[in-house]
Amino acid sequence: MEMPIPDPAVLARKDRLVARLMAVLPADAVIHDLAETRAYECDALTAYKCPPMVAVLPASTQEVSDVLRICHDEGVPVVPRGSGTSLAGGALPTADCVILGVARMNDVLETDYENRVIRVQTGRTNLSVTGAVEEEGFFYAPDPSSQLACAIAGNIAMNSGGAHCLKYGVTTNNLLGVTMVTMDGEVVELGGAHMDAGGLDLLGLICGSEGQLGVVTEATLRILPKPEGARPVLMGFDSAEVAGACVADIIKAGVLPVAIEFMDRMLIEVCEDFAKADYPMCEALLIVEVEGSDAEIDHQLALITEIARRHDPVALRESASAEESARIWAGRKAAFSAIGRISDYMCLDGTIPVSSLPYVLRRIGEMSKHYGLPVGNVFHAGDGNMHPLICYDANKPGDLEICEAFGAEVLKLCVEAGGCLTGEHGVGIEKRDLMSHQYAPADLEAQMAVKDVFDPQWLLNPAKVFPLDISEARRAEPIAAE
Ligand SMILES: Cc1cc2nc3c(=O)[nH]c(=O)nc-3n(C[C@H](O)[C@H](O)[C@H](O)COP(=O)(O)OP(=O)(O)OC[C@H]3O[C@@H](n4cnc5c(N)ncnc54)[C@H](O)[C@@H]3O)c2cc1C
Numbered sequence: 001m002e003m004p005i006p007d008p009a010v011l012a013r014k015d016r017l018v019a020r021l022m023a024v025l026p027a028d029a030v031i032h033d034l035a036e037t038r039a040y041e042c043d044a045l046t047a048y049k050c051p052p053m054v055a056v057l058p059a060s061t062q063e064v065s066d067v068l069r070i071c072h073d074e075g076v077p078v079v080p081r082g083s084g085t086s087l088a089g090g091a092l093p094t095a096d097c098v099i100l101g102v103a104r105m106n107d108v109l110e111t112d113y114e115n116r117v118i119r120v121q122t123g124r125t126n127l128s129v130t131g132a133v134e135e136e137g138f139f140y141a142p143d144p145s146s147q148l149a150c151a152i153a154g155n156i157a158m159n160s161g162g163a164h165c166l167k168y169g170v171t172t173n174n175l176l177g178v179t180m181v182t183m184d185g186e187v188v189e190l191g192g193a194h195m196d197a198g199g200l201d202l203l204g205l206i207c208g209s210e211g212q213l214g215v216v217t218e219a220t221l222r223i224l225p226k227p228e229g230a231r232p233v234l235m236g237f238d239s240a241e242v243a244g245a246c247v248a249d250i251i252k253a254g255v256l257p258v259a260i261e262f263m264d265r266m267l268i269e270v271c272e273d274f275a276k277a278d279y280p281m282c283e284a285l286l287i288v289e290v291e292g293s294d295a296e297i298d299h300q301l302a303l304i305t306e307i308a309r310r311h312d313p314v315a316l317r318e319s320a321s322a323e324e325s326a327r328i329w330a331g332r333k334a335a336f337s338a339i340g341r342i343s344d345y346m347c348l349d350g351t352i353p354v355s356s357l358p359y360v361l362r363r364i365g366e367m368s369k370h371y372g373l374p375v376g377n378v379f380h381a382g383d384g385n386m387h388p389l390i391c392y393d394a395n396k397p398g399d400l401e402i403c404e405a406f407g408a409e410v411l412k413l414c415v416e417a418g419g420c421l422t423g424e425h426g427v428g429i430e431k432r433d434l435m436s437h438q439y440a441p442a443d444l445e446a447q448m449a450v451k452d453v454f455d456p457q458w459l460l461n462p463a464k465v466f467p468l469d470i471s472e473a474r475r476a477e478p479i480a481a482e
Pocket of ligand 1: 079083085160163
């Protein structure tokens with residue numbers, strides 16, 4: 001994986017830059033010593049590391065604006081950072097950049113239960129948004145498995161999803177408004193505290209823009225009344241094909257579960273070992289959850305289990321208690337940590353039409369043999385979002401490169417199957433060089449023209465999303481600085 005060579009002229013301006021940043025931020029919010037900047041050298045795609053030149057931790061929109069104005073003035077690239085849990089390398093620094101972390105911006109600014117909205121600073125973690133409203137019987141729906149750590153900032157930048165997004169949609173469906181600071185320090189408001197806004201859907205453009213267009217500092221989020229109850233059912237099958245057919249039949253029947261999650265044998269074993277979730281041992285496991293009143297749950301689960309029975313499940317078990325439900329989800333949500341305990345791994349994130357699941361899984365199995373690296377599959381089956389986890393040995397020379405080649409082939413397969421390079425983790429650096437596989441040059445040019453409007457000098461997160469060779473001319477534009 002290639003990154004641009006750091007600009008020596010930018011590096012030479014470090015002392016002046018630090019002095020200017022210290023003039024607008026408290027001293028402990030400007031980190032420039034190498035031993036301390038190392039804390040920001042990578043995100044959760046830990047295969048790639050590079051300490052930034054400087055990291056800053058502003059506490060308000062005004063401070064973010066001051067920082068960006070100075071960096072703009074000095075011609076210094078800025079990489080926005082939430083909690084650093086990106087699996088796509090979205091928050092990976094370059095040696096000549098300023099990391100702008102929003103972790104200190106974690107306040108709740110307003111809660112409005114009557115209109116079902118909450119306004120937060122974007123450094124607030126996903127789970128603590130629900131934490132702020134649950135006593136009143138509300139919750140924030142998007143639930144990435146990293147929700148204990150990841151910030152609303154990163155959720156907006158990556159348009160993150162989660163197991164329960166089948167019913168509630170992903171971040172973009174639950175985001176009503178943002179305050180954003182553009183690279184030249186201008187503060188803009190997009191959307192509001194209500195559904196939709198007049199004019200172009202700029203909010204839709206910002207959500208999923210991977211820190212390329214501005215730094216999002218505040219967000220107005222939709223909160224929902226908590227359902228009366230929820231209950232998962234475990235379904236084991238002796239092949240992925242049969243599990244895939246069962247998912248298709250559930251969706252066709254018009255029942256809308258809140259989640260349908262798929263795990264293959266490798267993931268079932270690893271998660272069971274880690275979380276003691278009491279999963280049945282089989283080739284393919286589905287966790288299907290429905291919610292509502294007891295009567296609604298009974299009705300929906302009766303329909304769903306009847307469909308499952310037509311596919312000869314080797315196991316079929318409804319959760320019998322809140323504790324059992326929590327255990328079932330603890331296993332699934334710990335999937336990445338559980339596999340991380342036994343091996344280095346790269347987590348892929350592609351989407352496919354649900355009907356091509358058996359074909360795609362079979363091809364991934366064949367590729368695993370070809371490349372000689374084990375792979376486990378976990379999958380938001382209801383919406384076709386795959387997460388193959390390729391295991392490799394970071395200490396074995398050449399293994400990472402084999403893993404990268406394997407991963408690239410899997411993502412190309414997703415596109416060929418009629419899907420997309422990314423579902424919820426974003427492009428970052430991980431899928432950057434594959435963008436040309438999915439998009440024609442004219443499509444990429446149109447996408448880059450959007451960045452030109454918001455960030456004409458290409459200073460915000462400039463080495464991400466677009467293949468380096470096609471963005472080179474824009475990134476190489478001479479930057480105004482003394
Ligand atoms: C164990 C584990 C499980 C995960 N499970 C899921 C899952 O179920 N679903 C899912 O969607 N993702 C998942 N992820 C990926 C990751 O948690 C999400 O992408 C998350 O939204 C990143 O949030 P963050 O705050 O950590 O962002 P970071 O990693 O800090 O940054 C991510 C991107 O956002 C940009 N950014 C950060 N802050 C701002 C800002 N203020 N303004 C503009 N841009 C900004 C960065 O430049 C970068 O491009 C998982 C990750 C891990 C490690």
